[in-house]
Amino acid sequence: MNQIKVFSPATVANVSCGYDAMGFALETLGDDMIFTKTNSKDVVISKIEGAILPYEANKNVAGVVALLMLKDSKANFGLDIQIFKNFKPGSGLGSSAASASGTAFAVNQLLGNKYSNLELTLFAMQGEVAACGSAIADNVAAAIYGGFILVKNYEPLDIVSIPTPTNLVATIIHPQIEIKTEDARKVVPTQIDLKTAITQWSNVGGLISGLHSNDFDLIGRSLVDLVAEPNRKKLIPHFDDVKQSAIAAGALGAGISGSGPSIFALSKNLKTAQKVETAMDAVYKNSGIDYSTYVSHISKTGTRIQ
């Protein structure tokens, strides 16, 4: 195999109660990337469409992951990488994670499936370090494993795949305002009441149980975040309106995607998810803020060959 075209999904991290611990991958929203083997042993980013990102390989998330994997595997080839971003960086939908995990997946294919998903996640996390300074796993693990994932532990990294109910559909609205991950982190308290923490882990337990047992009602009752959302939502115009409208339109629940500004909702079928999209759209259409909306099933496979 000399060339591979891959799709790397957008991802929703946190999933309300699962702050810094859970994530899921979208089926139809994500980046396209083309990787071509070269004889030079270098990594060259030859095309980037859809976003302004560095072309220097050691400053580009995809380039960093590719260089690391070629070195680790002592590969006898180099790479030409073309990146087609289909959603914007800074959306809270794991843009850097899509580049990092798409690269990890593609390079592994070109290496003949040398690495496990856990190892690919560890490589992709180094792309997250390049993008935001932290080796966070939730978005990249969701992109690589697909479906819902739980980051059970960091040292050693322990990723648990959680079954995804087939009919579960996400609706996303991305208000095109800038929230830096750093700023979004600053507003989250470093200490919390034990009582709040207990409620949060009861909801994590409920969400994971609901996903395992296809209990949509339980999933909905568990999509509650007492830790990040009460603080972060102030950074997102009309958050409460969007959430309430989504739930009124039939969504099981809604919350902030990653560190925002995107807002996600989960619904029990496509038709409801589309109604939720209409409801979200109605809140934003006269807001004077640019925005995009998306409806997508949950991706069961994550990163995949196109």
Add this chain to the structure above:
Amino acid sequence: MNQIKVFSPATVANVSCGYDAMGFALETLGDDMIFTKTNSKDVVISKIEGAILPYEANKNVAGVVALLMLKDSKANFGLDIQIFKNFKPGSGLGSSAASASGTAFAVNQLLGNKYSNLELTLFAMQGEVAACGSAIADNVAAAIYGGFILVKNYEPLDIVSIPTPTNLVATIIHPQIEIKTEDARKVVPTQIDLKTAITQWSNVGGLISGLHSNDFDLIGRSLVDLVAEPNRKKLIPHFDDVKQSAIAAGALGAGISGSGPSIFALSKNLKTAQKVETAMDAVYKNSGIDYSTYVSHISKTGTRIQ
């Protein structure tokens, strides 16, 4: 039906990571209780064996629950209650919860199954108020629902049954020292680091996922408590030795049962659980402290007719 004999199980609350949110019921350790309809409309506790507890109905956990249910249901009968305690109050194994939930279950049978398990849990929680001043749900819900339960929410009460792997077996050691629930609560911090909380809810997620998927290894990796155990274990002599010995003998994990002093371990089969019992016994046998050990499967039914 004029008389009913019931078994009400001992229960393990918290289950390490699931502090104040999870619990499970034991199959073979628990109280026996006999309820006989009377014409007097009073509740009389006519026998208590195995523990020193009040005979006045309005001061006895079983009496309190029975009085409440007879009043709520406008029953045209009274009750004679005989209580046979097979494990000691103050053990951390839900002694008051066994009396409360056994009563709720038995009275409901005599009323022709008028109430749901959720309603029975709410009645039994009033027994917990009588016993310890708080309407805690974890032990009583585990006793009434059986298996593993998650207290997803208190207001309104929301109990989630979690599937129990068939082969899972608990080993318990009860060192006969006194730890008051109140004292055990005092040593647990009221505020915790967000980082600690995230680890705790990742483990709750892992434990619930492991129970759903019969993943014993994941169950073991998730039996970690960073919140109560590091503080409470100081109240339990030889805790670290017991835990380490249990794990060395093959247990998936171990922790404090409820607010202690009992220590529980979970194993993937009966043979291992018996080895774990031997290992726990070896730690305590020359300690000069009286103790009991128990090996039991997880009760899938909870409170039951004998």
